[in-house]
Amino acid sequence: MSILRAKCPTCRAYTAVAVGPGYECHACGRTFAAGLVRVPRAWGDGGEEMVEAAGLALDYPEASVVEEDSLVAQTLAVASDLPEVPLVLGGCCCSHVGAVEGLAARHERLGVVWLDAHGDLNTxxxxxxxxQWGMPLRILRSRPGRSPSPPPASTTTPTGCSDRSPPCTWPSTATCSTPTS
Known part of the structure; x- marks a missing residue:
């Protein structure tokens, strides 16, 4: 549970934003299957500013819950607002499918560094x-002919894959690397 607060879309009361699988608004009782929070600009570069900003009550939509039903729809909803070189973090890797698709719609060339302990290449x-949580990278790569087209394997690098189930069978133009300590 985060101490970052956002306004509930139903009752507009400030409520804590959960990082886990779901949460409930303390004021109206509305439950959310997953929360997607726009990280406020006040967080700056981290450190003390981030610690202080985490306790701020921020005006909607500076920090907000996106109301779409699916994780892909959630990230597509905010992808148009992503900066030129975003760092997309999510609790569920499926949320990244929408971000990558949204960015692919904005940019002719796109590179993806997939930092995960799993290859996310299952079918x-x-x-x-x-x-599906074990399939998002495969989902992105298995959509030829889609508009926007997915980033090519040559610009997609799964990194940190310590659990490769299935084994990382990626085209030779890309790598599935495991960092060494």
Missing amino acids: PGTSPSGN
């Missing part, structure tokens, strides 16, 4: 659970 046939 419905290779996933032990069938959960």
Whole structure:
């Protein structure tokens, strides 16, 4: 749970923003399956400013909950506001699908560095659970002919993959590297 607060879209009361799988507005009881928060500019570069800003009550939509039903729709909703070279962080890797698609719509050339302990390259046939959370990088790469087109494998680098299930079978023009300590 974060101490960052945003206005609930239903009752407009300031409510804490959960980092976990879901949360409930303390004022009206509305529940949210997932929260996507626009990080406020007040956070600056981190350090003391970030610590102080985390306790601020920020006006909507400076810090806000995006109300779309799916994680992809959530990130597509804010992708048009992303800076030229964004760092997209998410609790669920599926949220990055929308960000990458939104950025691909804005830029002719796009590079992706996928920092994750897992390759996120499963398919419905290779996933032990069938959960899409293990498939987002494969989803992005398996959409030829889509508009916008996904970033090519040559500009996509899965990095930090300590669990490669399925094994990282990526085109030779890209790498699946594991950092060494």
